Amino acid sequence: MSPPEPGPLSIARVEAVVCRAPIDEPIVTSFGTIPERAGLFVRLEDADGVAGWGEVFGNFPAHGAENRCHLVRDYLAPIVTDEAWVSPAAAYEAMTRRTHVMALQGGEPGPFAQAIAGLDNAIWDLAARRAGVPLWRLLGGERxxxxxxxxxxNPSNFEGIVEAKLAEGYRAFKIKIGFGRETDTGNLARMREIVGDLRVMTDVNQGWDMATAVQEMPHLAEFDLGWIEEPLPADRPLAEWREIKAASPAPLAAGENLRGDADFDAMIEAKVLDVVQPDMCKWGGVTGCLPLAKRIVAAGLTYxxxxxxxIVGLMSSAHLLAAAGGHGLLEVDANPNPLREVLAGGLPPIEDGIMTLPAGPGIGVEPDADLLKDFRVEL
Ligand SMILES: [Mg+2]
Known part of the structure; x- marks a missing residue:
């Protein structure tokens, strides 16, 4: 099913801002560390002065956000301001079509897809603000x-963060594994001590090959995991995923490193994943990910x-999840990030694990102009 079409949109201005915020402890994953928090925020303004916000993936590698910022400014902004769009989907199609060869030439289909996704999210936010409704409602949601x-x-020093998040109202947790059996099982035992029988999920961050996964998975059985995420690199053949699926003591999750309908649909049809996790700031935006999310739910899987x-991408994701339906959970990073916690005045409150979305139009939050200046990297 296609997203609803909110009517013609005329984008007058595009602003892309890279922000960086220092953190005390780097984020540790099985593929590498992230020493500070980066964000790429896109602000659009239409001919009537209505604004829309979107976020582009820029976490990794270290200067990915700067690269995507230039893609937005130099290649995509001229396209989105070039004509009036009958719908956000029309702008998405034009951005994708008109940069296709450039992306191939530069060897950058991923970064272009990310920049297009963030712009698409901003266009949808603008459309919802024009309509005066929360984004989830514009998208046909019912909650x-x-x-x-x-x-x-992180695999170390997570205990204090878990305690704090429990006190904030969170009722499910995901810890990174793939650091060796002793560390992984020790950490999971510690997690169970802290959170009792609340949901615990794990993320391998593509850190195993098939032989390692088959070897390690049985040792996770006793922890009653909600899912095991990315046990294999995302580009491994379906035959390997099928084998892993058969060996896994818990549901399998992946999707943040898939791109394009064909790759997602192949994984959905193969029934190797129980939980499918597209990142709407990495590929697809609302235009690509709403229909995808509905296909995931219709297939009996969890989106x-x-x-x-x-904060911008987080709220776009919250609205999309609200609109898509199903039993999926919103991923909220537990590690300190001023670009999530401070930039727009904080997150909506979470009660007994549930986040109620802001009642205002669009995604319901906006970065504070002064704070945006404080975190801004001049490019
Ligand atoms: Mg992950």
Missing amino acids: DAVPTYASGL CPHFLAG
Whole structure:
């Protein structure tokens, strides 16, 4: 099913801002560390002065946000301001078509897809603000609240963060594994001590090959995991995913490193994943990910948006999850990030694991102009 079409849109201005915020402890994953928090925020303004906000993936590698910022400014802004669009989907199609060869030439289909996704999110936010309704409602949703989980827990010093998140109202948690059996099982035992029988999920961050996964998975059985995420690199053949699926003591999750309908649909049809996790700031935006999320739910699988950066992308993801339906959880990074916690005045409150979305139009939040200046990197 296609997203609803909110009517003609005329984009007059595009602003792309890279922000960086220092953190005390780097984010540790099985593929590398992230030493500070980065965000790429896109602000659009239409001919009537109505604004829309979107976020582009820019977490990794270290200067990915700067690269995507230039893609937005130099290649995509001229396209979105070039004509009036009958719908956000029409702008998405034009951005994709008119940069296709450039992306191939530069070897950058991923970064272009990310920049297009963030712009698409901003266009949808603008459309919802023009209509005066929350984004979830414009997208045909039937609920204004979503279940959440506290994500991104590091393999060391996670205990204090888990306690704090429990006190904030979170009722499900995801910790990174793939650091060796002793560390992984020790951490999971510690997690169970702290959270009792609340939901605990794990993320391998593509850190195993098939032989390692088959070897390690049985040792996770005793922890009653909600899912095991990315046990293999995202580009491994379906035959390997099928084998892993048969060996896994818990549901399998992946999707943050897939791009394009064909790759997602192949994984959905193969029934190797129980939880599918597209990142709407990495590929697709609302235009690509709403129909995808509905296909995931219709296939009897769980749609859980992947997201781990600033407040804008988090709220876009929350609205999309609200609109898509199903039983999925919103991923909320548990690690400190001023670009999520401070930039727009804080997150909506979470009660007993449930986040109620702001009642205002669009995604319901806006970065504070002064704070945006404080975090801004001049490019
Ligand atoms: Mg992950």
